[in-house]
Amino acid sequence: METVPESHRYLLDAQFATLATVGPDGRPQLSEVWFLVLEAGVGISLSTARQKTKNLLRRPECSLLILDVANPFKYLELRGDAEIEPDDDFAFAERVGAKYGADLRAYDAPEDKRVVVRIRPVRVNAVDMGG
Amino acid sequence: METVPESHRYLLDAQFATLATVGPDGRPQLSEVWFLVLEAGVGISLSTARQKTKNLLRRPECSLLILDVANPFKYLELRGDAEIEPDDDFAFAERVGAKYGADLRAYDAPEDKRVVVRIRPVRVNAVDMGG
Numbered sequence: 568m569e570t571v572p573e574s575h576r577y578l579l580d581a582q583f584a585t586l587a588t589v590g591p592d593g594r595p596q597l598s599e600v601w602f603l604v605l606e607a608g609v610g611i612s613l614s615t616a617r618q619k620t621k622n623l624l625r626r627p628e629c630s631l632l633i634l635d636v637a638n639p640f641k642y643l644e645l646r647g648d649a650e651i652e653p654d655d656d657f658a659f660a661e662r663v664g665a666k667y668g669a670d671l672r673a674y675d676a677p678e679d680k681r682v683v684v685r686i687r688p689v690r691v692n693a694v695d696m697g698g
Numbered sequence: 699m700e701t702v703p704e705s706h707r708y709l710l711d712a713q714f715a716t717l718a719t720v721g722p723d724g725r726p727q728l729s730e731v732w733f734l735v736l737e738a739g740v741g742i743s744l745s746t747a748r749q750k751t752k753n754l755l756r757r758p759e760c761s762l763l764i765l766d767v768a769n770p771f772k773y774l775e776l777r778g779d780a781e782i783e784p785d786d787d788f789a790f791a792e793r794v795g796a797k798y799g800a801d802l803r804a805y806d807a808p809e810d811k812r813v814v815v816r817i818r819p820v821r822v823n824a825v826d827m828g829g
Binding site: 582583585587588589592593594595596597598599626628629630631632634636637639640642644646674694696 | 713714716718719720723724725726727728729730757759760761762763765767768770771773775777805825827
């Protein structure tokens with residue numbers, strides 16, 4: 568993610584990001600997600616039972632905002648299309664869980680599957696409204 | 699906003715919210731905004747020069763996420779349709795500015811106009827992933 572300017576690169580170490588998807592009614596939907604920084608973007612582990620996952624399968628256009636929670640004037644917005652792959656052995660969920668010291672499947676029902684959602688930004692907005 | 703549960707009402711006192719609009723390409727767009735709590739929802743003062751304002755004029759469907767920056771497991775998502783009115787005398791911009799001790803027009807070009815954006819939630823999601 569060489570497109571993220573130096574001034575905002577520390578935000579890639581943040582713990583949470585806000586993911587925006589578009590629902591079947593055309594309305595954006597927001598939720599907080601955990602993420603991993605990958606070579607060419609950001610990776611998220613999602614349960615297929617979640618509405619945001621269904622939204623992305625139908626409409627991959629999405630956006631991710633990483634806020635500086637200590638200074639909310641500063642944030643990074645990454646816009647891109649979700650590339651979705653099965654994570655049937657939960658290998659990626661475990662990678663994300665290792666970052667957070669958490670078991671992601673504890674949030675799921677036993678029958679839920681997980682997918683890897685990769686977002687390669689097509690546009691990066693590095694904002695500092697306090698500047 | 700009687701639909702906001704007691705457990706999340708304190709978030710209405712937060713300083714920032716993340717506004718999601720849908721762009722002309724169908725992609726959600728995110729930015730941080732200041733807001734006022736109104737009797738029947740949330741009010742935002744936006745410059746007509748901003749892409750998010752143009753998005754809302756075209757597609758009023760939007761969503762607002764108010765994050766507990768001290769505990770990002772907790773947040774409130776308000777989904778609704780933006781109702782947009784001119785703020786030609788900047789009266790509403792001044793009300794918002796008074797909350798923040800700021801002059802909102804300092805962010806605008808001299809020729810920019812402002813609008814009042816009211817969002818009456820049609821759906822409220824009060825989330826606590828750490829619960």
